[in-house]
Amino acid sequence: MSGILARYESLVAAGELKPDDEQAAVAARLERLQRELEETPKRGSILWRALRGKPEAPEGVYMWGGVGRGKSMLMDLFHDTLSISRKRRAHFHAFMQDVHALLREERKKESGDPIPPVAAQLAENVRCLAFDEMVVNNSADAMIMSRLFRALIVDEGVVIVTTSNRPPRDLYKDGLNREHFLPFIELIEDKLDVLPLNGPTDYRMDRLGDLSTWHTPLGEAATAQVREAFFRLTDYKPEDAANVPSAELDVGGGRTLHVPKSLKGVGVFSFKRLCGQPRGAPDYLAIARAYHTVILVGIPQMGPEDRNEAARFVTLIDALYEYRVKLFVTAAAEPAELYQAGDGSFEFERTVSRLMEMRSDEYMALGHGEDEVARA
Secondary structure: OOOHHHHHHHHHHOOOOOOOHHHHHHHHHHHHHHHHHHHOOOOOOHHHHHOOOOOOOOOEEEEEOOOOOOHHHHHHHHHHHOOOOOEEEEEHHHHHHHHHHHHHHHHHOOOOOOHHHHHHHHHOOOOEEEEEOOOOOOHHHHHHHHHHHHHHHHHOOOEEEEEEOOOHHHOOOOOOOHHHOHHHHHHHHHHEEEEEOOOOOOHHHHHOOOOOOEEOOOOHHHHHHHHHHHHHHHOOOHHHHHHOOOEEEEEEOOEEEEEOEEEOOEEEEEHHHHHOOOOOHHHHHHHHHHOOEEEEEEEOOEOHHHHHHHHHHHHHHHHHHHOOOEEEEEEOOOHHHOEOOOOOOOOHHHHHHHHHHHOOHHHHOOOOOOOOOOOO
């Protein structure tokens, strides 16, 4: 089996990938990691025992960058061409759900600190653990990650390779009790090679082609369009739609928000869930920080009796706009027709203007985050 660099270069030569200096540099670094992993003797072998203890684990890799810069593609190539049997590829949310389940079982034994035995279980058949989209959205994960990953990396010798939309210092930014999370950031910066992947081309948005962001009227045709957007943005196979992971998003104040579909920075919500229930700016800001793309389904036309829903929708759009979140929707009507009469309908015109801007090529080309937004 050829390594990741040869595979990457063959894809470029065949015209399936565009030449990209940052991608090529990351592929070369991952090739070096592959060699280090493949040259380490198998655990328990004569050569392994001759080293008089656990061989020092190679340094892992943390790839970070904006949406569509090739992180998942490189992770796919790395994992597919890594010639060791003890490897695991996992979505980060799903992995942490497994961790919490193991911790619950271990706590039932009442035998002390549950993290070391859980780390040992996770490492039992894994030398290299590869994650897509490391993002920390809730305090339950944040509180255990420093100790868990120190046990995995330092005590168990597991090599971590992960992608993220954010540099380590921005993980769990503004999160509850973030001071308890800071040792994890220090661990990542100390034990993993942090590599930026922020080239000028957003390949994932290229994949959207001419697929529009606003789909009306409500119905199966509109639903099919946003479903297609989800699969193009996440590289998830349509035949696996029933297995798309969900998430619990920490929105502050000890509250969480269920996200029915959450994958690679794309969150899927219903209008009823986000605007038909009592919610406020903290909820919407948490969504805007956590997801670079939101798919919102079932936006109805609203009248005077729906003034609360309309007001929440305004707050939601403000938050998404301020963080340059990409928005795909199914709606009963075009933006200007959503809320034409009722309290706040005049102010709603500003939301209509933002919705129209959010459909533009210029807006879609912006990176996720609030720093560079030209505030209206």
